[in-house]
Amino acid sequence: xxxxxxQLLKEGLTGNKGWRPVWRDPExxxxxxxxxxxxxxxxxxxxYYLAKNHGITNVAVLEKGYIGSGNVGRNTxxxxxxxxxxxNSEFYSHSLKLWEGxxxxxxxxxxxxxxxxxxxxxxxxxxDAFARRGNMMCNQGDDAILLDRDGVRAELPYLDFENxxxxxxxxxxxxxxxxxxxxxxxxxxxxxADTLGxxxxxxxxxxxxxxxxxxxxxxxxxxxxxxxKKVGIVVAGRxxxxxxMAGLEVPIESHVLQAFVSEGLKPAVNHxxxxxxxxxxxxxxxxxxxxxxGDLDFYASYAQRGNIPMMEHVMEAGMTLMPAIGKAKVLRxxxxxxxxxxxxxxxIDRTEIDGLYMDCGWCxxxxxAVPASGWCMAHLMAEDRSHxxxxxxxxxxFRTGGGLMDEEGTGSQHNLH
Amino acid sequence: MRLTxxxxxxxxxxxxxxxxxxxxxxxxxxGEAEATHRYLHLRDNPAGVTRDLWQHEAGCAAWLVVERxxxxxxxxxxxxxxxxxxxxx
Numbered sequence: 001x002x003x004x005x006x007q008l009l010k011e012g013l014t015g016n017k018g019w020r021p022v023w024r025d026p027e028x029x030x031x032x033x034x035x036x037x038x039x040x041x042x043x044x045x046x047x048y049y050l051a052k053n054h055g056i057t058n059v060a061v062l063e064k065g066y067i068g069s070g071n072v073g074r075n076t077x078x079x080x081x082x083x084x085x086x087x088n089s090e091f092y093s094h095s096l097k098l099w100e101g102x103x104x105x106x107x108x109x110x111x112x113x114x115x116x117x118x119x120x121x122x123x124x125x126x127x128d129a130f131a132r133r134g135n136m137m138c139n140q141g142d143d144a145i146l147l148d149r150d151g152v153r154a155e156l157p158y159l160d161f162e163n164x165x166x167x168x169x170x171x172x173x174x175x176x177x178x179x180x181x182x183x184x185x186x187x188x189x190x191x192x193a194d195t196l197g198x199x200x201x202x203x204x205x206x207x208x209x210x211x212x213x214x215x216x217x218x219x220x221x222x223x224x225x226x227x228x229k230k231v232g233i234v235v236a237g238r239x240x241x242x243x244x245m246a247g248l249e250v251p252i253e254s255h256v257l258q259a260f261v262s263e264g265l266k267p268a269v270n271h272x273x274x275x276x277x278x279x280x281x282x283x284x285x286x287x288x289x290x291x292x293x294g295d296l297d298f299y300a301s302y303a304q305r306g307n308i309p310m311m312e313h314v315m316e317a318g319m320t321l322m323p324a325i326g327k328a329k330v331l332r333x334x335x336x337x338x339x340x341x342x343x344x345x346x347x348i349d350r351t352e353i354d355g356l357y358m359d360c361g362w363c364x365x366x367x368x369a370v371p372a373s374g375w376c377m378a379h380l381m382a383e384d385r386s387h388x389x390x391x392x393x394x395x396x397x398f399r400t401g402g403g404l405m406d407e408e409g410t411g412s413q414h415n416l417h
Numbered sequence: 418m419r420l421t422x423x424x425x426x427x428x429x430x431x432x433x434x435x436x437x438x439x440x441x442x443x444x445x446x447x448g449e450a451e452a453t454h455r456y457l458h459l460r461d462n463p464a465g466v467t468r469d470l471w472q473h474e475a476g477c478a479a480w481l482v483v484e485r486x487x488x489x490x491x492x493x494x495x496x497x498x499x500x501x502x503x504x505x506x
Contacts, residue, residue, distance in 0.1 A: 238464070240460070240461070240462035240463070240464075241463075241464060244461075249455075249459045249460070249461065250459070250460075250462075251458035251459055251460065252460060252462055253437060253438065253460050253462050254462055254464070254487075298435050299418075299435040299469070299471075300435075300437075300438070300462070300467060300469060300487050301487050301490065302464040302487050302488045303487065303488055303489060303490050307418045307430060307490070309429075309430055309431045342457065342458050398454060398457075398458040399450075399451075399454045399458075412457065412458075413437065413457075414437055414460070415435060415436070415437055
């Protein structure tokens with residue numbers, strides 16, 4: 001079903017009775033060419049690009065819960081391409097370009113808003129580092145503008161510029177950065193993949209992965225066995241558990257990241273603002289809620305909730321940066337499970353089992369990667385070789401120590417990113 | 418979340434630094450590349466009971482092995498890392 005202004009008008013005038021479910025609810029078939037485990041943003045975009053770019057439509061996406069019930073339905077929705085290191089730089093650049101064409105590609109309003117992102121800096125040294133990062137972004141073909149203090153003041157007059165510990169010296173402005181509607185991205189890809197013939201099977205938990213003679217042959221699920229020529233594990237948050245079904249151990253430790261939403265307020269924050277020194281970032285949703293968060297809780301966790309010390313820290317950082325935020329009430333908070341890799345960068349690679357592929361290790365930055373992750377995972381599974389913008393994101397970089405992508409320069413250890 | 422340090426007693430989580438899984442206690446012999454890879458990077462990462470290393474950074478500075486249920490944040494046992502190492506030997 002396509003969407004149009006005419007249809008919207010017609011349905012609006014006739015009581016919205018004509019809308020129908022936009023994807024099927026099929027029974028799983030006995031065999032598929034490709035089975036994708038995980039119906040989150042990355043799994044759905046993988047299925048979509050398998051069908052769209054590679055013509056492989058005999059594909060099933062197996063989702064334990066319902067479409068959009070994982071991290072894709074609960075995140076702080078930021079979309080950006082301001083990475084520094086070769087590998088990440090070209091990948092996120094590709095992803096942002098896909099975001100910018102996504103609504104016409106999917107004929108679905110994902111509410112992508114290139115409202116601009118500003119990373120604040122607070123010292124001469126940090127200014128130099130950000131100037132260098134901005135040059136790397138421009139070299140990649142993306143956009144970056146180094147703002148001085150007055151430049152930031154013109155855009156973000158509501159910040160405290162004179163803070164004693166972290167006075168604002170300026171900011172790196174990434175005009176094409178912004179936000180998108182998190183679950184609409186999942187719904188858009190789900191609908192588009194379904195239209196191309198992909199079976200989206202919800203309420204179907206994978207219990208085991210069948211391996212015969214070093215080659216994957218299918219999966220055992222709560223809705224029976226399904227044979228498959230190739231299987232993709234796209235389950236960030238539960239990568240270790242699903243990999244273990246195939247006897248694999250992955251370089252991932254799961255951590256909790258918290259985020260917060262305030263009550264709805266009148267439009268005040270027009271950008272995405274990040275305050276790295278205080279571990280705080282902020283944007284305002286279209287409903288008016290301030291959406292903000294901070295750092296990891298810094299201990300392994302699957303609890304999907306964090307602890308009070310980090311909440312307090314985030315609130316303090318918010319008050320430091322933007323004292324007016326103290327008037328707003330926090331409406332809700334949540335904690336998501338993050339696949340933390342030792343270097344803080346993701347993995348899209350083959351495994352040591354023939355026909356079994358993994359897309360994992362997104363740390364706390366998976367949302368912006370949804371389009372390019374699917375694009376590259378589909379390429380890898382269809383052609384059995386890495387896409388050029390994801391070829392550095394291998395498992396092997398940890399084994400050899402060559403080509404680690406430690407974007408923050410903090411060291412190759414799970415809890416340091 | 419609170420941890421009971423065997424030396425200092427029941428303390429707030431903020432006094433402790435988390436390093437990672439207790440795999441870090443089994444340092445491999447220098448030069449064993451595969452073992453070093455496992456030691457540094459590969460983790461069981463269970464959604465259940467884990468053993469991890471914490472340091473009572475803002476207290477006695479002792480290294481601790483903490484048994485936790487990571488799906489509930491329940492602390493099951495806290496012991497001194499040096500005792501764990503001695504027992505292993």
